[in-house]
Amino acid sequence: MGALAVCLHDVVFAYGRGRARQRPVLDIPSLEIAPGERFFLHGPSGCGKTTLLGLIAGVLLPQAGSIAIFGQALGALSPSARDRLRGAEMGYIFQGFNLIPYLSVRQNIALPCEVHAARRQRLGTTSITAEVERLAAALGLLPLLDQSVTELSTGQQQRVAIARATIGRPGLIVADEPTSALDTDRREQFLALLFELCENAGSTLLFVSHDRSLAGRFSRELALPVINRAASVREGLP
Amino acid sequence: MLVLLRLAVRSLRSRLLTTSLTVFSIALSVLLLVGIDRLRSGAQQGFAGTVSGVDLVVGARSGPLPLLLSSVFHIGDGANDISFETYAHFRDHPAVAWTIPFSMGDSHRGYRVVGTDENFYKHYSYRGGHAIRFTAGRQPGALFDCVLGSDVAERLRYGLGSRLVLAHGLESVSLMNHADKPFTVSGILARTSTPVDRAIYISLLGVEAMHVDWSDGTPPALGEAIPAAHIDPKQLHVDQISAFLVRTRTRISTLPLQREINTYEPEPLTAAIPALTLAELWHLVGYADSALSLVSAAALVIGLLSMVAILYTTLNERRREIAILRALGLSARQVLQLLILETTFISLAGTLLGFAGAYSLLVLARSPVEQRFGIPLLLGSPSPLILGFGCGIVLLGAILGSLPALQAYRNSLADGLSVR
Ligand SMILES: Nc1ncnc2c1ncn2[C@@H]1O[C@H](COP(=O)(O)OP(=O)(O)O)[C@@H](O)[C@H]1O
Ligand SMILES: [Mg+2]
Numbered sequence: 172m173g174a175l176a177v178c179l180h181d182v183v184f185a186y187g188r189g190r191a192r193q194r195p196v197l198d199i200p201s202l203e204i205a206p207g208e209r210f211f212l213h214g215p216s217g218c219g220k221t222t223l224l225g226l227i228a229g230v231l232l233p234q235a236g237s238i239a240i241f242g243q244a245l246g247a248l249s250p251s252a253r254d255r256l257r258g259a260e261m262g263y264i265f266q267g268f269n270l271i272p273y274l275s276v277r278q279n280i281a282l283p284c285e286v287h288a289a290r291r292q293r294l295g296t297t298s299i300t301a302e303v304e305r306l307a308a309a310l311g312l313l314p315l316l317d318q319s320v321t322e323l324s325t326g327q328q329q330r331v332a333i334a335r336a337t338i339g340r341p342g343l344i345v346a347d348e349p350t351s352a353l354d355t356d357r358r359e360q361f362l363a364l365l366f367e368l369c370e371n372a373g374s375t376l377l378f379v380s381h382d383r384s385l386a387g388r389f390s391r392e393l394a395l396p397v398i399n400r401a402a403s404v405r406e407g408l409p
Numbered sequence: 410m411l412v413l414l415r416l417a418v419r420s421l422r423s424r425l426l427t428t429s430l431t432v433f434s435i436a437l438s439v440l441l442l443v444g445i446d447r448l449r450s451g452a453q454q455g456f457a458g459t460v461s462g463v464d465l466v467v468g469a470r471s472g473p474l475p476l477l478l479s480s481v482f483h484i485g486d487g488a489n490d491i492s493f494e495t496y497a498h499f500r501d502h503p504a505v506a507w508t509i510p511f512s513m514g515d516s517h518r519g520y521r522v523v524g525t526d527e528n529f530y531k532h533y534s535y536r537g538g539h540a541i542r543f544t545a546g547r548q549p550g551a552l553f554d555c556v557l558g559s560d561v562a563e564r565l566r567y568g569l570g571s572r573l574v575l576a577h578g579l580e581s582v583s584l585m586n587h588a589d590k591p592f593t594v595s596g597i598l599a600r601t602s603t604p605v606d607r608a609i610y611i612s613l614l615g616v617e618a619m620h621v622d623w624s625d626g627t628p629p630a631l632g633e634a635i636p637a638a639h640i641d642p643k644q645l646h647v648d649q650i651s652a653f654l655v656r657t658r659t660r661i662s663t664l665p666l667q668r669e670i671n672t673y674e675p676e677p678l679t680a681a682i683p684a685l686t687l688a689e690l691w692h693l694v695g696y697a698d699s700a701l702s703l704v705s706a707a708a709l710v711i712g713l714l715s716m717v718a719i720l721y722t723t724l725n726e727r728r729r730e731i732a733i734l735r736a737l738g739l740s741a742r743q744v745l746q747l748l749i750l751e752t753t754f755i756s757l758a759g760t761l762l763g764f765a766g767a768y769s770l771l772v773l774a775r776s777p778v779e780q781r782f783g784i785p786l787l788l789g790s791p792s793p794l795i796l797g798f799g800c801g802i803v804l805l806g807a808i809l810g811s812l813p814a815l816q817a818y819r820n821s822l823a824d825g826l827s828v829r
Contacts, residue, residue, distance in 0.1 A: 186823075221826065224826060225826045228736065228826060230735055230736075230826050250740065250741075251740050251742075254735075254738050254739065254740040254743075255738060257736070257738045258737060258738015258739070259738065261736075261738075263736035263737070263826070265732075265733070265736070265826075268729050269733065270733070271416075271730055271733060271734070272423065272730065273419050273420045273422070273423030273424075274416075274419060278419075282737060283737055283738070285412050285415075286412055286737055286738055286739060287738055335737075347826070
């Protein structure tokens with residue numbers, strides 16, 4: 172894949188529509204992430220990290236500027252095409268409560284392959300069940316596969332989220348503060364597993380956190396406030 | 410779409426209790442509506458079919474409704490009697506094809522005793538031309554013979570040859586019995602699901618014979634009673650009857666004949682057209698029926714609204730779930746579809762369950778209701794109105810469900826992937 176995994180230019184975003192439009196949260200001249208990078212984006216709470224991920228995922232649309240994912244300009248795609256691109260090329264991990272409560276662990280992990288043909292096709296001849304079990308084994312989740320997700324500990328839930336994000340080898344894994352709810356030991360274990368599975372899947376990793384101490388394990392780090400020119404957010408900085 | 414369907418089912422299954430409660434409450438009100446609908450059409454057919462082929466019901470001057478009720482439905486006390494001469498006059502009227510006389514006033518253990526003649530067995534018909542049939546025996550031949558309606562025979566366990574003592578008056582507990590003149594069952598009628606089943610038929614002369622030694626409604630004094638064996642039928646003659654049914658030779662003569670009867674000089678009479686009077690009666694019953702329908706419709710709306718309320722309250726908990734689904738690549742529209750699918754499922758399940766429940770109840774209640782109330786519950790397909798209603802409920806469920814769904818849709822567009 173020759174294109175950049177993520178490529179942003181002159182992106183401005185503000186919440187609210189029309190008269191209810193608020194002051195911009197983001198104003199980013201440029202952000203480029205190459206395929207295969209382990210990218211660490213940090214910044215204090217409320218600086219717009221989650222908002223930026225929403226833009227990259229194509230769930231939010233910028234008022235100005237362009238965003239391209241693996242060479243596909245999001246602005247040029249129809250809403251449903253953006254949804255398809257997200258489902259096919261992105262695995263998303265939230266801070267917590269990542270799982271659909273009424274599905275079992277197995278069903279949660281398999282869901283992206285059921286929603287998106289592209290994810291399923293990348294499994295090749297492997298069946299969804301086999302792939303779910305392979306990932307579960309790698310993450311130490313095998314005995315939990317048929318449990319209800321509400322019975323899992325936070326650490327276990329986050330590992331299920333890794334499995335669900337990486338199944339079907341999406342090009343980009345986006346993780347939004349996935350370790351904030353974990354204690355230090357679990358954090359290390361989580362990061363190790365996340366790196367391993369991203370490696371196996373050949374996915375680019377975009378990892379977001381307010382906790383800079385994690386930065387050392389990544390190939391590149393960036394503070395969002397440094398590239399963000401939005402006044403509303405800058406005011407709050409020291 | 411298949412994924413959405415599976416998600417909707419699993420989501421509902423995870424909230425089994427609330428889901429089944431809402432389904433149940435919707436089912437219950439649908440059951441009521443369908444049940445009322447079936448009862449109504451059954452009752453309507455039962456009412457309208459009680460007597461057919463009769464153009465006029467004639468009795469002493471009173472309202473058409475009381476006349477019809479007392480002569481055909483055996484409800485209420487009849488008004489005065491009419492003289493036999495008057496009856497004979499109209500029986501032999503050139504416009505009249507046949508008549509059926511009724512003479513009432515006695516009963517047996519709560520069942521009415523009706524004096525009539527052979528025209529009843531020959532001409533009386535119900536529900537579009539079903540004639541009176543015997544399951545056993547034949548018309549009264551002797552003076553003290555009687556014929557039982559099927560209910561009477563069944564309930565009181567009488568058979569051919571049973572002897573019964575008739576009571577004077579219509580009260581079920583009568584102090585004045587015609588104990589000295591018992592009647593013998595000569596025939597039993599087949600079930601008609603009309604008031605005929607609940608009556609005992611004797612001959613007009615039988616009525617006279619029973620009362621031969623009575624004067625002005627009081628029993629004979631001691632020693633004045635005339636034993637049954639001493640009564641000579643040839644010396645009996647019928648003085649009065651209570652009412653009679655008329656079939657005209659041609660339909661067009663019905664109205665002139667009605668006018669002629671209503672203005673008959675020698676005696677004040679009322680002639681009613683059964684079909685019109687039945688319609689009037691039905692109109693009265695119709696009020697109760699619409700009130701019931703209204704109540705169950707209200708119950709239905711409550712059921713649907715509670716479903717929507719539940720959806721609204723869970724909406725906040727589900728913001729998270731919706732953000733996850735969006736992150737997995739579901740479009741906002743698919744999220745909308747998912748939520749609408751859930752409410753549609755609930756209302757569909759409730760409606761189907763309600764129809765199924767109503768029909769299984771109908772199967773169970775069919776013969777008891779028919780026997781006790783004479784209402785034939787036909788299992789036929791529900792009226793178009795109620796079918797439309799069923800579809801309407803499912804549609805309404807979908808529409809009402811889309812309100813919170815739309816809210817969720819808007820939330821999800823505004824939230825993006827952040828859930829605050
Ligand atoms: N859905 C929303 N509507 C309006 N304002 C929002 C919304 N989500 C976030 N914001 C605002 O945007 C700013 C950035 O939020 P966010 O991207 O969540 O920051 P971070 O993830 O870095 O903590 C905050 O000031 C927040 O209040
Ligand atoms: Mg955030």
